[in-house]
Amino acid sequence: MTLVQRPCCAPAAAPVSLSLAPTVPGPAAGRRSLRGQVRLPGGEFAMGDAFGEGYAADGETPVHPVRLEPFHIDETAVTNAQFATFVKDTGHITDAERYGSSAVFHLVVAAANADILGNAAGAPWWINVRGAHWRRPEGARSDITDRQNHPVVHVSWNDAAAYARWAGKRLPTEAEWEYAARGGLAGRRYAWGDELTPDGRWRCNIWQGRFPHTNTAEDGHLTTAPVKAYRPNGFGLWNTAGNVWEWCTDWFSPTYYAEAPPDDPCGPQTGTARVMRGGSYLCHDSYCNRYRVAARSSNTPESSSGNLGFRCANDASAVC
Numbered sequence: 001m002t003l004v005q006r007p008c009c010a011p012a013a014a015p016v017s018l019s020l021a022p023t024v025p026g027p028a029a030g031r032r033s034l035r036g037q038v039r040l041p042g043g044e045f046a047m048g049d050a051f052g053e054g055y056a057a058d059g060e061t062p063v064h065p066v067r068l069e070p071f072h073i074d075e076t077a078v079t080n081a082q083f084a085t086f087v088k089d090t091g092h093i094t095d096a097e098r099y100g101s102s103a104v105f106h107l108v109v110a111a112a113n114a115d116i117l118g119n120a121a122g123a124p125w126w127i128n129v130r131g132a133h134w135r136r137p138e139g140a141r142s143d144i145t146d147r148q149n150h151p152v153v154h155v156s157w158n159d160a161a162a163y164a165r166w167a168g169k170r171l172p173t174e175a176e177w178e179y180a181a182r183g184g185l186a187g188r189r190y191a192w193g194d195e196l197t198p199d200g201r202w203r204c205n206i207w208q209g210r211f212p213h214t215n216t217a218e219d220g221h222l223t224t225a226p227v228k229a230y231r232p233n234g235f236g237l238w239n240t241a242g243n244v245w246e247w248c249t250d251w252f253s254p255t256y257y258a259e260a261p262p263d264d265p266c267g268p269q270t271g272t273a274r275v276m277r278g279g280s281y282l283c284h285d286s287y288c289n290r291y292r293v294a295a296r297s298s299n300t301p302e303s304s305s306g307n308l309g310f311r312c313a314n315d316a317s318a319v320c
Helices: 080-090 095-099 157-166 174-182
Strands: 002-005 016-019 037-040 043-047 064-068 071-074 101-105 116-120 123-130 245-251 274-277 296-299
Touching (some): 043 174, 071 174, 095 101, 157 245, 174 274
Antiparallel strands (some): 101 123, 116 123, 245 274, 274 296
């Protein structure tokens, strides 16, 4: 099995590959709570890139009308504390733990030399680190003691789906994610408008400086920020741009927008990779400006890395 690592900072045409073991589905239970979620009214919006700024391989066009039923979605990405409760309750072992390694950005590796298993092909800033997983995000010499309110990372789509089932929720569809991320602003570049830094202030956690070697951290963070950093969007959602990529339930296809149904689209019926949205702390306009609200990317369901997390949705209209 090949783990395709293509977070925001790997070339769209050259997926990053690390050879790992096969995956095993996680446990599932059921309980439901709307705590920490917002209810969105649904309705129609224009989905896709209206500025022509996306990567052709990502399939952000054509812009097309989408109608959604009302739904609930988490205010924030799932935190380390929340994921720890899930693991304690279920005994879930993440794919990264099962495989024994995961992808860590080269500037923050905290591991012995013996645990450095190599660079990722096509993106040498990603290091395959033995012992890196959600509890030890930079390797065996790191922990999350002071990051309980940060988004959990090194979670695969399989892990995210298992958590959602346990919580009585589900992963959002890609259409729901973009509608929610826009915060009620129609046709804008970002979740807060068209300007990246209005009044000279950073509104999201992305890369500043020269990628991939110098991050000036002008936004206050080298890696993840707390899930309620910056300001929420117009719907009350936090960090829908940057910080961590977020899994959606949909299979990915670069041609899907041209054939998607207008009502509650669920993505293609089959595929090899799942949709990721939102960009991460590694995104930079010189290389990967996928922190735009229309931007999309994908990864295989067993993939994990130090900039990949998720949030959940739920309601009666879940049909995917």
